[in-house]
Amino acid sequence: MNVATDSCFIGQRGEMPDRFCSAATWERADAQWPSHEPRTLICTRVCAETHDVRSFVFSTRDGQLFSFEPGQFITVSAEIDGKEVSRCYTISSPPTRPYALSITVKRVPGGVMSNWLHENMREGLELKACGPSGLFTPCCAPAAKSLYLSAGSGVTPLMSMTRAALDLGLNRDIVFVHSARAPEDIIFRRELSHLCALSNKLRVVHICEAPGGEPAWTGPVGRLSLDLLMRHVPDYRDREVFVCGPAGYMEAARKMLREGGHDASRYHQESFNFAPPVACPPEPLAEPAVQSGFTVQLARSGRSFTMDASQTVLVAARKAGVPLPSSCSQGICGTCKTKVLEGAVDMKHNGGIRPREIEKGMRLMCCSRPTSNLVLDL
Numbered sequence: 001m002n003v004a005t006d007s008c009f010i011g012q013r014g015e016m017p018d019r020f021c022s023a024a025t026w027e028r029a030d031a032q033w034p035s036h037e038p039r040t041l042i043c044t045r046v047c048a049e050t051h052d053v054r055s056f057v058f059s060t061r062d063g064q065l066f067s068f069e070p071g072q073f074i075t076v077s078a079e080i081d082g083k084e085v086s087r088c089y090t091i092s093s094p095p096t097r098p099y100a101l102s103i104t105v106k107r108v109p110g111g112v113m114s115n116w117l118h119e120n121m122r123e124g125l126e127l128k129a130c131g132p133s134g135l136f137t138p139c140c141a142p143a144a145k146s147l148y149l150s151a152g153s154g155v156t157p158l159m160s161m162t163r164a165a166l167d168l169g170l171n172r173d174i175v176f177v178h179s180a181r182a183p184e185d186i187i188f189r190r191e192l193s194h195l196c197a198l199s200n201k202l203r204v205v206h207i208c209e210a211p212g213g214e215p216a217w218t219g220p221v222g223r224l225s226l227d228l229l230m231r232h233v234p235d236y237r238d239r240e241v242f243v244c245g246p247a248g249y250m251e252a253a254r255k256m257l258r259e260g261g262h263d264a265s266r267y268h269q270e271s272f273n274f275a276p277p278v279a280c281p282p283e284p285l286a287e288p289a290v291q292s293g294f295t296v297q298l299a300r301s302g303r304s305f306t307m308d309a310s311q312t313v314l315v316a317a318r319k320a321g322v323p324l325p326s327s328c329s330q331g332i333c334g335t336c337k338t339k340v341l342e343g344a345v346d347m348k349h350n351g352g353i354r355p356r357e358i359e360k361g362m363r364l365m366c367c368s369r370p371t372s373n374l375v376l377d378l
């Protein structure tokens, strides 16, 4: 997550706040889903988007409505081969359709959760999820003109934003430039073309590395470049830019925009971190006491372990055989958010926690190192 997102505020640059940033639009009193609260979702539909991407649509058993901001993600958990596995997935549906929530998952070769979902998740089955998190949302930067840049499964947050903008009838000028390997890999191709037919304010450009199985492909071929951007979006410097895709793509997009004179304070990005989670030894260390330094007490479970400040609380807890909930291990997803009841930590996060949560004593264990003994609300 880009820190530029944090620095934006509603109504920046003299624009009138619109319904994208009005909390009342997304947060109905009966529809709150606090980010740390687990819910059980029921799968109502599975939809093949491409040969290796599927959307999974969920509702709740009691018909509770979903409330979130477009661009946010949930953290889903499942027991796979006897182990609890958690991963983040962006909500691809818009908050304007609160009765259902969808995630759109690309199979990652060798990946645990993405393959498990593709092979197992079916209509009627349950999935545990923790509530919406994330700051990659246009609510913090409600510009009249936006440029959405995505590659591969990075399309999902931008799709939620686009669907929401159209549902709300917002007079937003959006150019959506999506990169794919080949035409058959383009996610939401039909729906995006349908949305373009509904609104002359939305323009979609698909760039393919190669024509693949569609030799008649007439769209741009290659990779996103400044030359291509200038040709298709000549006013890109006037636009609030939201970027999501693989790390290399985002790095290239950021560099390209900087070289093209785009204002960096109007650039926002979301990282889908595919790195495997921090390795966890199967058994607790025989003698956790060999780690000296600070004592960490878990108030609710009554467990404790010792650690030094060379590692994060999450890693030390795992080494001591006390697994904490976690997902991205990079301070992005917020799964390991925990209240520090006593003591202090040095936290270096990447946008996975809000200032008001920090004020309330919450910290992300994956990027926090102790500076004193700790008592955690766990």
Ligand SMILES: Cc1cc2nc3c(=O)[nH]c(=O)nc-3n(C[C@H](O)[C@H](O)[C@H](O)COP(=O)(O)OP(=O)(O)OC[C@H]3O[C@@H](n4cnc5c(N)ncnc54)[C@H](O)[C@@H]3O)c2cc1C
Residues within 6 Å of the ligand: 073, 087, 088, 089, 090, 091, 103, 104, 105, 106, 107, 108, 109, 110, 111, 112, 113, 114, 115, 153, 156, 157, 271, 272, 273, 274, 275, 276, 277, 328, 332, 333
């Ligand atoms: C905020 C956020 C939002 C996201 N939204 C989406 C989304 O909308 N759609 C989507 O498809 N994805 C999304 N992701 C990515 C998603 O969370 C997962 O990372 C992705 O699905 C892969 O998970 P997995 O369990 O299948 O793979 P993992 O099991 O985590 O494996 C990932 C890769 O690491 C390799 N690997 C695993 N273990 C090891 C090991 N021990 N040694 C070496 N290599 C190993 C695997 O082969 C694979 O290539 C998002 C991520 C974040 C952080």
